[in-house]
Amino acid sequence: xxxxxxxxxxxxxxxxxxxxxxxxxxxxxxxxxxxxxxxxxxxxxxxxxxxxxxxxxxxxxxxxxxxxxxxxxxxxxxxxxxxxxxxxxxxxxxxxxxxxxxxxxxxxxxxxxxxxxxxxxxxxxxxxxxxxxxxxxxxxxxxxxxxxxxxxxxxxxxxxxxxxxxxxxxxxxxxxxxxxxxxxxxxxxxxxxxxxxxxxxxxxxxxxxxxxxxxxxxxx
Numbered sequence: 001x002x003x004x005x006x007x008x009x010x011x012x013x014x015x016x017x018x019x020x021x022x023x024x025x026x027x028x029x030x031x032x033x034x035x036x037x038x039x040x041x042x043x044x045x046x047x048x049x050x051x052x053x054x055x056x057x058x059x060x061x062x063x064x065x066x067x068x069x070x071x072x073x074x075x076x077x078x079x080x081x082x083x084x085x086x087x088x089x090x091x092x093x094x095x096x097x098x099x100x101x102x103x104x105x106x107x108x109x110x111x112x113x114x115x116x117x118x119x120x121x122x123x124x125x126x127x128x129x130x131x132x133x134x135x136x137x138x139x140x141x142x143x144x145x146x147x148x149x150x151x152x153x154x155x156x157x158x159x160x161x162x163x164x165x166x167x168x169x170x171x172x173x174x175x176x177x178x179x180x181x182x183x184x185x186x187x188x189x190x191x192x193x194x195x196x197x198x199x200x201x202x203x204x205x206x207x208x209x210x211x212x213x214x215x216x217x218x219x220x
Contacts, residue, residue: 015206018135018187021099021187021190024189025057026188030182031051031184033049033180033181034050035180035192036177037177037180044061047060047099047195047199048060049196056078056097057078057192058075058076058189058192059076071087072088073200075189075192075193083098083189083193084100084190085104086196087104095201096113096177097200098114110130112130112196124140126138137152138150139198143201144175144202146161146164146175146178147161147162150194154188156183159180159182159183159186160193163176163178164178199219
């Protein structure tokens with residue numbers, strides 16, 4: 001009797017744990033965060049990120065127009081502890097930003113950088129991590145429309161930015177409230193730091209008439 005070899009589908013290679021900023025923000029399953037602009041007055045104002053229970057996870061205090069002259073922004077946890085500082089590198093044609101662990105000090109070396117892949121038109125963003133592993137990520141999409149994928153060199157999605165839909169009404173919310181979904185094993189603080197950089201590089205289109213500023217709510 002002829003033996004028939006059974007073909008078992010191969011699962012995609014799973015991503016291992018990837019700590020860039022803080023291991024406390026590694027999750028075992030998909031972690032959706034509701035990210036809210038804390039003000040509508042200026043492009044690039046602060047953010048607050050909440051989990052599905054309505055608890056604040058990250059915050060970026062409102063920095064307004066004057067802070068753009070400093071080109072340095074701090075990501076904090078719920079208690080106000082500085083997790084990450086992102087700073088624009090000048091001069092640069094590709095709008096390069098660098099990330100520093102904690103509160104940046106003079107002479108401190110960056111732990112990652114983000115840059116546009118092209119100096120003209122809409123393009124992807126290239127992320128390089130400086131920890132000796134040569135780890136790189138690509139950010140593809142349009143942040144101004146809250147539609148971006150962050151994936152690694154093996155094309156595995158590690159985080160996603162997307163429009164927020166109110167589960168109770170099935171209505172899409174304005175662009176000042178959106179979802180950051182962090183995949184298992186990816187550093188959530190790193191992902192939120194990338195959101196801050198994207199906001200600075202891409203900014204926003206003018207706020208649409210009828211866009212509604214809402215407060216985070218508890219999801220089922």
